Amino acid sequence: MKIQTAQFIKSCQHLSDCPHDRIPEVAFVGRSNVGKSSLLNVLLHRKNLAKVSSSPGKTRLINFFRINEQFYLVDLPGYGFAKIPKTEQIKWKSFVEKYLIHRSNLKGVVHLVDARVGATEKDIAMKQWLEEYSKPYVLVATKVDKVSRGKRSVCFQDLNRTLLLPLHQGVVPFSSKTGEGLSPLWKKIFELLFSS
Numbered sequence: 001m002k003i004q005t006a007q008f009i010k011s012c013q014h015l016s017d018c019p020h021d022r023i024p025e026v027a028f029v030g031r032s033n034v035g036k037s038s039l040l041n042v043l044l045h046r047k048n049l050a051k052v053s054s055s056p057g058k059t060r061l062i063n064f065f066r067i068n069e070q071f072y073l074v075d076l077p078g079y080g081f082a083k084i085p086k087t088e089q090i091k092w093k094s095f096v097e098k099y100l101i102h103r104s105n106l107k108g109v110v111h112l113v114d115a116r117v118g119a120t121e122k123d124i125a126m127k128q129w130l131e132e133y134s135k136p137y138v139l140v141a142t143k144v145d146k147v148s149r150g151k152r153s154v155c156f157q158d159l160n161r162t163l164l165l166p167l168h169q170g171v172v173p174f175s176s177k178t179g180e181g182l183s184p185l186w187k188k189i190f191e192l193l194f195s196s
Helices: 036-043 084-103 121-131 149-163 182-194
Strands: 006-012 025-030 062-067 069-076 105-116 138-141
Touching: 006 138, 025 036, 025 084, 025 138, 025 182, 036 069, 036 182, 062 084, 105 121, 105 182, 121 149, 121 182, 138 149, 138 182
Parallel strands: 025 069, 025 105, 105 138
Antiparallel strands: 006 062, 062 069
């Protein structure tokens, strides 16, 4: 994938704030500290386009990045970070769900799970939610560079079993450190964007 332009467009707190043009978009979702911002920067060949923080739960708005003037990649707030006040968590959940349900430009979701940690209860709930609302999604296991080669097959078997993935679904392994999984993930993103 040749990135000619990658621009941060805006951060949104309400659905009405989201861009009003009609180009397609794919959203990225996962628990806090799963590596969404790092993954986006590697995908887009930019060092600091998506802000990476050492403090989980920092992304509290929906961030839009316009790519090659053709589509958006959308960074959603992470879920599952306990130190965020409960009222704030409920507000985020409501906002993100409204976006996922009602955003007509949305073509699919890239659901990130930390390969080292495995699927948490919140990851399982998100996957079930996406299926309940018939949202096309791709599952990506991040931070695979931190899982030894010998343990990888067990790691992916566990993810498949825990998340009850369909046989054809599979998991895309990804490392922001080594760039592993870059081409397969772009292929999946394009399938989401332009297959329908």
